[in-house]
Amino acid sequence: MTPHREEPVPHPPDPPIYRDLLHRWAGAGRTLPGRRDHEWNRLAAAPAWTGGTARVSGTPARRGDGR
Helix, strand or coil: CCCCCCCCCCCCCCCHHHHHHHHHHHHCCCCCCCCCCHHHHHHHHCCCEECCEECCCCCCCCCCCCC
């Protein structure tokens, strides 16, 4: 058997209401489907540990309290 190539699926254009909505969201600096989210990239790239202190903790328990 020869591997078959997948044909790209044609996508119909978005209805005008969606195009207008995406245009408004883009103008307001919001995240849009199918586009990179620069704020998420910045947050995800930041180190979790700075200066020996955790920025995020998975539990309110203090170290050594037996939990």
